[in-house]
Amino acid sequence: MDDRLDAIFSALSDPTRRAILGRLAHGKATVAELADPFKLSQPAISKHLKVLEQAGLIRSGREANSRPRVLEPDALKTIADWIADYRRFWDQSFDRLDDYLSKVQGYENDKSRDRH
Amino acid sequence: MDDRLDAIFSALSDPTRRAILGRLAHGKATVAELADPFKLSQPAISKHLKVLEQAGLIRSGREANSRPRVLEPDALKTIADWIADYRRFWDQSFDRLDDYLSKVQGYENDKSRDRH
DNA sequence: ATCCAATATAGCCCTATGGTTATATAGCTA
DNA sequence: TAGCTATATAACCATAGGGCTATATTGGAT
Structure with missing residues (x-):
């Protein structure tokens, strides 16, 4: 799993x-x-796409002559979950919101919901 | 700002x-x-710490002989905000939760609250 | 003043990364 | 099948990154 995080963060480090x-995000x-x-150059872009695909951030389709790319959200969710463990460090209202939601219909009383 | 994201994601790409x-996260x-x-080796760790500090993820203190490090949460918040723009792609309940909160006392009716 | 402990910096090596141009491949179209 | 279009792959280059050992620096202790 460490390798997966490595690949995702590394892929995202390029503008x-x-x-x-x-x-x-606007569509394939x-x-x-x-x-x-x-x-x-076109090959440079192909290289970037390969990096994104190997990190699981996008997926390739096939459509006639071309290979359209689409977003693959799971990889982004993976790092969002990683970051969520640190959320308490910057968001004062995090605990308050968490407590609030735990009392609301449709949400479990599970303080770790958003943290792991 | 792009440079800042580059540095943060890049720093996080190493396990x-x-x-x-x-x-x-447990303290300085x-x-x-x-x-x-x-x-x-110790120099290898010092290098890693330098990378983290230059990305704004940590800060150095000074205490007698040593230079303790502490977490600097703003950098993590920066990328959390970046990722939040993509949250709708994986979290089905995002819009529902957002709608819900917009009706609740203490939360503004602002659908973009968590998206930008 | 000296010495030790904690940390930083320098210099070196090897591999990874991001770019390039040239070429290969795959699928339409005529 | 011949050629055009879209994309991938190969080969190469320069720079960045992560590791090491050796050495410098800074502050506390004797």
Whole structure:
């Protein structure tokens, strides 16, 4: 699991790759469409896409001639969960909100819900 | 701001550094204490600490002979905020929860609260 | 003043990363 | 089948990253 976190954080550490994810948040896109905003060569973009795919952040489809990419949210959820363990360090209202929700219909009384 | 995200994600992409943060989540610690669990040399740990500090994830204190480190939560909040923009992709209950909270005393009717 | 303990810095090595150009592959289209 | 389009792969280069050992620095203790 450490390896998975390594790969995800590492993939996200590049601004080009984050921009690509940003584009994919609006829907699937071809390699050409993803490459368009950048001054990089097409192979450079393909490399970035490979990094994102190996980190599990995106997935490749196949559609006629092209291989459209889509977002794969699980990887982002993985690191969101990791970060959630630290949430109490910055969010004063975290515990209060957590207590509140634990009393509300439809939410379990489980203080660790959002922490692990 | 891109540079800041680069540095934070990059710092988090190393398992040793994440383990160091995990240790610091229990309270401040000296370099020697932080180095203890690892088979790495002391300079290697100092390098990791420098990376974490330059990313804004930790801060150095000064106490007699030693320079204890403490967690600096803002950097983690920065990327948590970044990830929050993607939360809707994996959390079905996100919108429902958001709607719910918007009706509750003490929470504004602001759907973008947790998204930006 | 000296010495020891804690930590930082320098210099070196090897591998990983991000970019490039050139070329290969796969699927339409004529 | 020939050629065009979309994308992937190969080979190469330069820089960054993470490890090491050796050494410098800083502060407390004797």
